[in-house]
Amino acid sequence: MAGSSCPRQTDKKAAADGCVPDAGQRELLDRFTHMRPGVPPVFSVLGVPGAGKTFTLRAAVKELTALQKGIRIAVIAPGRKNAERLRNTLSLDLGGLPAGVEVRSLAGFAFSVVCLMSSFTGRGEPQLLSGPDQDVLVKDAFEAVQSDGVLRNKFRLLFEKAGFRVGWEKLIGMPAFRTEFRELLVRAAELGIDAGELAEYGKNFGEYGWQIGAELMPLYEDCCALETAISAQKKLKLDHARLVREAVRILHGKSGDFLQVREKWDWILFDDFQNSTLISLDLLRELHSLGSAIAVFGNPDTAVNGFRGGISSLPLRICRPEKDGGLNAQKFTLQGSYRLSGDSARIALLVTNGIRTREYGTHRRVLAARAAQDSAPAGQTGVHLRIYPDTISEITDIANEFMRIKHTVPGANWSQMAVITRGQSIHHEIFAVFRNAGIPVRRIRSDLPLSKQPIVAAIAELAELALFSAPDAAQYENLLDGVLRGKFFSLTNRQIRAMKNEIWGWELAAGGERTQSEVICDIIRAHPKSPVWKVPAAAKLARIAKALREDVKQKRNAYEVLWNIWQNLDLASKWQDLALRDTAQSERINPDLDVLMQLFSAARRACARNGENLPFTDFMDDLAALDIAEDSLAPGREEADRVTFTTPSGSVGRSWRYVAVSEVNEGVWPNPRPHNPVSHVPRLVSVRLDAAMPQHEESGAFARSHEDVVDGELKAFLQAVTRSEKELFVTCVKNEETHPSPFIGMLIRREKAAQNGEDAGGGKNEKKKDFRLLPEYVRTAGRDYEYTALIGRLRRFCMLDEPEIKRAAREVLRDYADFSAAGGPSAQDIWYSELELSTEAENPEYCSISPSGFEAVQRCPLNAFFSRIGGQDADVQIPAAVGTLIHSIAEKYPFGGLAAMREELYSRLPSEVPCSDPLNRNKWLNAALKMLSAYQMYIDGGNYAQRRVTVLPETQASLKNTGKKYTVRARIDRIEIDEDEKTARIIDFKTGKKAISKNDAQNNAQLRIYQWLIRKNANMNLKSELRKKLSHSDLTGAMLLYLQDTSRSGEPGQRLQSPPDEEDMKRTEEELAQASVLMRQGNIRAVPNALCGRCEFANLCPAQNGGRIFS
Template sequence: MSGPTGGTGTAQTGGTGTAQAGGPGTAQETAARLLRRIGGGGAVTVDLDTTVTAPEERRWEGLPGALVAGDPRLDRDAPYAVLGGPGTGKTSLIVDTAVSFLRAGGRADELMVVTPSKESAAAVRTAVVDRLRAEDSYATSGSPVRSVHSWAFSILTTVESEQHGPLPRLMSGAEHDAQIRELLRGHVADNRGDWPDEIRPALPLTGFARQLRDLLLRAAERGLGPDDLEELGRRHDRPMWTAAASFLREYRQVQELSGTTNLNASELLHTALAALRADDARERTDVSSPAVARWRDSLRLVLVDDAHNLDPAAGEFIDLFLRPGVTAVVTGDPDQCVFHFRGADEQFLTRHAATGDHRVTLSRSHRLTAGPAAAVRRLQERLPASGAAATSLRVPLTGVAGEREAGGDGDRPAVGGAAPAGIAVHRAPTVTAERLVVTDHVRRAHVVDEVPWSRIAVIVRSVADIPALRRTLLSHGVPVTVDPTSVVLAEQQLVSVLLLALEALLRPLTTAEVQRLVESPLGGADPVMVRRLERSVARAVLGTGMRAMECVSRIVLREATPTEEQQWTRFFGPREQGVLDRIRAVVDAGRDAHRAGGSVETVLWKVWQAADLSASLQQQALRGGTLGSQADRDLDAVMSLFDLAGDIVERNPNVSLRTFVEDVRAQELPTGGRDRRGVAPDAVEILPAHAAAGREWDVVVVAGVQEDSWPAGLTVGGLFGQVELVDALDRGIEPGAPVARAAGALQEERRLFLLAVSRARHSTLVTATGTSTDDADVPSRFLREIEESGAVQGTGAEDTGDGEDTAAGQADAGGGAGSEGTASTTGAPTSVAGEGDDAALPRVLAVEPLVAELRDAVCDPDRPGHERDAAARCLGRFAGAGVHGADPDDWWGVLPPSTTAPVVPEGTPVRLSPSAIDRLSTCGFTAFIESVRSDDAPTEPMLVGQFIHALAEAFADGLDVDTAHRLVETVIPELVDAPPAVVGHRVETWRQGVTRLHTWITARGGADVEVAVEQALEQDIGQTARGYRVVLAGRADRLETGPDGTLVIDFKTGTAVTKQQAEDSAQLASYQLLVTDGGGTAAGAVLVYPGKDTKTMTVRRQSAATPERVEEFRASLLDLADTMIGPEFTAAADGGPGAGDTASLSPATTQGRQVVE
């Protein structure tokens, strides 16, 4: 390692060693205990590796070697600053210095290793422990590695404990946000606060609370209290600052009333600083804190890692311990400072690096190969110089991993050996294609290059980009892990349903919420089981007007009577009954604990215990794979929920269950739980770019590098002017002064991109969406910058594919699927022809899409015979290996029918309805579905139609039009769920329609005309060819019987048909058939449309049926009835006219068809 100024040095890797711990008997006994604990019962094998492998020893030379060895000749009057780019060994130097100090006899309380975050502290702590675990003679009861906030918290707790003050408590960001929103809700309800009148409507909005919290955090980072912020607001005429100051004052008063000292991270550092300064003042009078004095006096070595990510308060806090005589090492890289939005500032690092003789530069990257290093250098060239005006603290990378030094073989071997190391860019035509490219690259790295899942990462710009990529990876068999801090706790699937089960103890759940429980892990019902459950209940309640899921809800919530429950569940099998029993067991267990006065923790535990998911999730997690990664995530989420419950009960032992549920639901920011895992899960990690700081993997994919998201749009000060506050305090810029911020924001995004592309030890793939012909999705300008370095491989790799390179074709030409040599990590993946925008989707190296493509080839009659034969042979090999979906017995549509018996039992008449005949004649399948489905909730048109029919009946009994108008004005608004303007229009439309209807009805009739309304008609009209009796039954709205016969009148509220359609109407013809068979004379039939906007009533007439026409129509009905017997039904395209929501069930329709196979 070398550099232009200060000390230089090099690091080399040395040998390894092993140490044995325990014996076979001990390992077997421990494994048996673990099996019993997880409930494995032989289903899971636990093997304990008792071999302890010591990490590689590094050799340091020059000034770095002196720092690591603790050379007594070092100057201890000032800290040493170690500067270097990505992978140059800064953290390794920190770890080796700490290990060397402890091995030389130093005590843990004489050493402090400080990092900016708890995640980086955990990583450094693990590295130190791994180096010391082989030391039989070393033991310690404490950890010398802490985050700066952990250190400050420990100091503050010590001081407050000695002074008998209230002990501090560190709040999570989610809790802080929830408390702010709760206070704002109080301001809205009571009209409190000093907010400007024009701002008050925004108080309930989540964005308002987020911006207010951001302002308060920025103020706390700079030590501003309510009075300071209020004075700034008045001085600069910023009413939002003064209002925020008043809010902050109220917030602190509420915290004081709670009896606890709740601090966020920013407040913690300033409170600890104040305590230390007070202690310094007391020290001059010999009354300082003994514990703090011992801590300061005992420290001999202070190591600060990633100092570029410390905020000014953290730097000031650490400076209080950097006294003469204490060896201090500060490492960092200003070009990797990506947390300015959280208050991070390179000032602490650059101040200590300003002295040349105390500056150490590391210029050789032990992580990056030549390609990524060149890309990093190109990005660094576009960044402004750091440090003093005349001196840049940037250390160019002059050496990279894998280069031979002095005839050596490089510092590490290649991974797997199949894919070349370096950096590549892929521009995909669509977002879907990009995700498949990422998935294929990840799978090839694992399958071909043998990279462990845990050594692969996918980095995205923001948390919002994670879910879609996660779904794609999981669907192709890639186990995935996502940091809990990337997902809101209440939005975790298992936590969400547990909260719902708790809410069932406090209020009646809706039908939709009960269905969520049924479909959740608590109920354990998949979509097929849900359908079976609904069909069983629907069969039991057929004709009652009740919906199946409403009945299920009442059973689960124990709202049904024993008779109703027995009636509704009489068609249940053991599996259907098991679903309801599991949910009721969970709810009952929680209800019993709640009624017994149990605490929140007790009730939650009883619910979780009754769910009986712990053992199964543990076994899934131990098995690994995609299901294992999801189970691991679920268990972590449940543990976080219990941690939160414990914390809330600890603060308030009498907290109610309702308050707990509301608190968890109110948290809208992700929060991290306590990490109890000893090892990282064997899964690919998807994480936002900021979370990748200080970490490394073998293979990294940087996905979604678009111009509109990376660089992200310029973040302005918002409603509160947060950026202007920071500028006023840190740079002395007057608020309101014109400031060009675009360049600074762009540099911040460039630093973040530099960090992302510098995380891989072996290979990096950068992906984006968009081509030269696509103006909607534009790849980021950063792609062009790294391409200018000349080291990027495969730039612009876009495979449009012609659809000829199929799996079957490859198998036929190359010896079948799975042949060696067919998979390669070089170049772009091949494509599969499709339709629409995704006409050329890249093929993913995974079993599922390959099986799907082979099945498509086998079933395609247009494919050449040799391709279909080759595909069949491949499927046979897969089926023999037990691959799901390869065996034709698993395919839908190839199994024989479950029954060939007629739908209508022999001896039972076939019943036809006049209103269903038109549908039966166009699509027998849809008509059958409609005849057996349970009654759905009535729709708006149905309710309006029933109302108009009731008015028509009332007009026949003498109802006057004025009363009808009042009924319209009262009833229609209750039936129409729409904006007021639409409701008013409907009311006026039906006022006019009712007037027309009244005029038309009152003008009809006479002394010789007999009128009947809502008349039921039913006749046995004959026998089918298979010997089934046919009954035609319906209800006529109005019958007018006079000297010429009976006229059938049917009122309609829908769209009017044409005159010819009315003449051909099977519904009207069936009414005339019923009149004729009933002994009357059919005088015709009419359709009446009162809702049609015309001056006179719209009427469509069907002429009187002749005897010949009646018999002809009877014969056609008997033929139609024969088709209703089944078991085969004719299906029409799109279900025929009027099919409604049952159209998607028809095999001849395109509606609802799966478009991605």
């Protein structure tokens, strides 16, 4: 172990074994254990990263508890997760926490004070508002403005002055906008700023956002008070900032009776104090005045909570005299650094030197001494800088490095590895790459609000289905399908259709006459004799729906109803088993279980607010109004052997042996976008700390200065690069669109600087040592091009206006062509810049003409083209699907049989007709039944039993014209051959609603082509015997049989066409040749006709003023 101090231990064995404090740490511990009587001391312990600050805190707790029995020590951390981690480590150190030692977050500590005071005064336990709860209250406050004419006008003027062009009524509906003012109200409370002071600051500094916040603050506090008043137990409702402020107020009051029952603390030990808020200093001041000794630990250079109101200078401000706002603390600097050595110390020093010192300074000397002390050559002590051509290469290489470490370094574990990025947006991409590489990773928390989480949406959909009462059958079936496809049942569309058909089958088998849609409604009615109970999935859903309706009817509260839903789903043991496995499926189940915990927690809080009587439906409505994500309640699984993805703020108090600091790119790190661009919260903090920023002359408003942005980003970067105990990888991307961060350039030594002896800033200074890394220790990874991608880039270069680049690219392409000819991989021959332009010349290939297509081309070639490629809407395709089904049934039953045909229709229509609307499907079912009845009446009227008639159903015919380059292909629905009369007649079924006139039937193109094909002896899919019968029969004409356009008695409409003469045969052949030309030519014409008014392609038709679709 480098250095003399002890590391911040993270694994159980090391934490239990402990280390021996070095001389500096020993000196500080002696001061703690040898306090002089009188005023309790206050210490501010500073140290560079890895100096052992947290270890010293742990050692202090251990020695103080051993020295004095019954001592009361409060250990405070800024956040809940940090406090939880510190509590676990101290428990291992001490073999369990003694009764007098408490480890809490800042908000948790304040809550205990307020809770004790509320209990003392008989008000009951207060309630801490979550982020989503606060967002709802801010929304309520903004809505209160809308109901007050005077306030509404004032807000309108303030928003206009602030430069908002969108109406503020629209802005308040945006969660991000409300978050700005929620943070403003929280920070103002932390800083002790009331509405009057905030308005004064806004006027003095020209900040209209602050003036808006000043008007909003009393409304927000009124909403909090209203929430307190309407709650059953009158529990005090506070957000976390007002909670701490309330604790300060209680302690400052020093009520004699309360002081007798309050918790008395001998020591307050505050870790990572640089990440705490200003109000924590006020809290420590009150605790010190009540007799507690104080020790804070921190490093101002690694503060990462500035965007959350953290004050990085707190460890130094506490050292100021009391008249200047401090506690006159004794400053103590730890002299060691166990984690940083060689290049890691040099990088830390380079980043630290980039941060403006202000009142910092002395603790940095330790880091400079550490960097100068180590004489190891640069680049040899576990620091790697990598530059990649793209993000995927960057992530993949990090995964490969971690795999190498895991399999080549003895004792290396995945839990010792971490990837740190500036933000969480890229974590999902890293997660996918690592999972595909087989690396176990910790799951990523979702930022979606509860109502948008898939599993909560599934519960809401299930509840909506169970409580469904509207008469809209289509909406009901959509809900049902959604529930069955959702997380709880996971049925496919095919399985859902099969389930519905099975239910309907049981209904029909029992002699029922209800339609399928009517039977499916039994799922929410669920009478005892329903066929629903005979199908397992439907029966389970019916039981859940019935229980849910019963719970709502009996007015059980939301928490009880949710538990009953979960128990009735019977998924707990199955999902638990899946979650405990290390599989891809467990990664999907774990987030769902975490969200369920959040949901139950939210329901419990909501019921507590409403006296345990909150109805389930009201809770779901309230949930839908939340736009902010809940905190994760799942355990951190610190012991699991998994790689961690985190951010600088998430790495506070933690370290790993192997760390990759990724995406150090320009625009990402540093992130130049200021936090809170509307409310300018960081400026408010600076103003309150008497460190106002310069005015932006162009806009006339104060803005966060570039130096402060860079300072904050450097502190976050320093926090990240100092988390590694052994190996550090700093990676970035460099290509045409993305460039490395300036931080990367700050770490790399230029060759000129190395030769001329320039210092880090570029000026001549022979005495100052340059700690930057030499260029040879920075690896630039090459791009692994696929051959097609490489050829594509070369072809792009060939299109540039740079002659030299074009010439070089063409030379490489010629070389590549030789390489391909020699057996190497070949690239695509097609390249759009090398293709000839399309012309309007005819396509020399044969075209295929169908009778229906021939008729459509004659009417309008453009409409025929769109119809041929399936461009119709789904609603237009449904009649065609029904027509195809009727044709198929008629082919299967050439001599009828109504009962059999109806059974065939019932079984095939649900799967073959693309109609999800049950009402619409019933309409088409009735239409199809009507057509089958009409077809049966035609069969009955033909007296086929008394005649010798051969029926040829669905006959395929084709004829090729080699001269005109077209082939006619037809499917003739029905040919009837009367063997007694030696005649034949063609029947074409029509499923449209309106028959054409008798005169139009005589000239119908389809019938003419059918008769033309038979007269021409076209090729047919007939056996020789049947073909012989047909050829020896006289063609007596053709008929259109309209199965929907029927008479009052139900007989189908008939339109006859006489057999063709020689002139008809010649005209048909000429028209076919003209149609082939229209279909083969490059220009597809649009021809206005009588059907244009109801053409579904009118919006694309140039003849109807539609837009162009081709260029």
